Amino acid sequence: MRVVRTAGVIVSGLSLAAFGLAACGNDDTGNTGTGAQAETAVTVVASTNVWADIARHVGGDAVTIETLISDPAIDPHHYESTPSDVATVQDASLVVFNGGGYDQFVQDILESTTPAPRSVNAYEILVNHGTVHHDDDHHDDDHHDEDGHGAGEGEHGATEQHESGSEADHHHDEGDDHGAEGAHGAGGHEDADGHGHGHGHDHSGANEHVWYDFHIVSDVAHAIARELSELDPDNADTYQANADETAERIEELEDRAGEVRETTEGIDVAQTEPLTEYLLEELGITDIAPFEFTTAVEHGTDPSAAVTAQFTDLLTDGSAQALIYNAQTESPTTQQMRTIAAENDVPVIEVTESLPAGMDYFEWMHSILDEFERVLSEV
Template identity: 40%
Template structure:
């Protein structure tokens, strides 16, 4: 995850939350009986809205398609929204740490929460197969989620070293099974808060599950048709997509870790990554446009000059699409890119 100098503003936001609520923040006072759901990003907000349906309006704090959630600085209004919410849905795992800061400040008055990363780590996955091992084997000592997922620092099925990221990969919205678990957890929480709407929430979560199967089938198809195909990434936003599709990430760990942390990779790591593309050692480059810099743009140029397809992955929803549409388009783009490179 990318760290920034947001500590002072985050602290100010937390300190101002109670004051704003007391003296008027500009937010409408909907009353004690009205549910309010706040999501850290529109990715989790989209899933929450799919479950909430017409009964509850979900507010997402980070919605700008060009935004980088790693470096997001919470405003006092954001802090007030989280503190006053009935339910907060967020990524966790240090990805949207400002939410943890605000929740911690609430003490016993903290709202109900659904944390995606905690669900992922607990192994509470659905029967969706994308984002899991697909029968490949890794080192058992790294299997911390009942064989649902390899640890981020485990060797992959093809013998290449995985990515450290301090022992975790927090980008769990690309793990479809975790997204499904989040939807069902939201339904459970909303049913407790609004028993009269329980049947609606449960039905909507079931519909979300069924819609996820299309995306899962596309990813399963990539695994079936291109399993083991070598790819490169500028950073490991799409780690769980790559894992679910059974692809072989050849990118040097030093390169992806540096890009992920907002630092410059070593000259050796840059040269090795560029050579993968110039020598046609990989079939696809997975690229995050939201955090591009001079180095990542150079890597993309190397891929394009070699005729290697570039598949873009994002950290927030593009404008005008929901989570299912977004993940469907991403999986289809990956499948098409690998088909064209065959």
């Protein structure tokens, strides 16, 4: 099966043209729709425009942001780096990437580079989350191990991170990134009610779509601030203040999710791909899609006829109260599921993996929350 990556419609109903982001390549603006940025001594290279935007919020005008993949038609899971990508990563002051196999090409470049530049791996922060203390003092050295740059890690604190994280980062390729029981939605973690301020999950075998976990995004922002502060001590206070402000805006998202949860809690949905697991958990929603179906779609293969029939039944018998549709990864099978949903009056909520043009991360997430509330309030 050939999976077609499309510049899909975001949940707020914007047209396909809204995803007319620039093609993959090195982009000093980070392609986050924020205008030109002056080149600075500190260069942050991000794997995708989502993490570029978080880095921009933390670094502000003191850093230059470059994005490796900003075209929503490019799937980071299967992307192969170019010589230009390799040079860009190797020349970076700091590399911010998703990890967990999502953008494995970045991990591969870092592992082949000696010495490797500093890096922040969002997935590693996720899987180490249960051992990380979440207090307000992000200057404390005890927090430094969140992103793998603790004591004794070499000049840049990156080499051991890559070695110790390589096995975890291949979870996606091994097909077990949802845990032994195929964790979906509210049932995917043991502490659904505790998600938010100071939440703690069992993230073993975690889903790699980390940017849909609000609290982890806050942690990533503070990890970026710590790295930038070491690279550029003169602006350390600015980086810390920006990270704190980012965390405050994350808290606003969590508060908004709490409001939406009053409408959405207890609803069953079916995702075409396991993209929004953490958001569903935040909203008290359970994904009842067959694990084998979502895994096959994510890996670009055809689900079996039996599993496809199971997914179809969820839409035709009323078990799934909505279809959560990844509009950037489409295939004949997922398009068929969307058609079946429409024929059975099952509402469709479109979600994406890339920032829409003209939006930052917070605007994007607020639009998604608004759409979940609007659609699911009518089921």
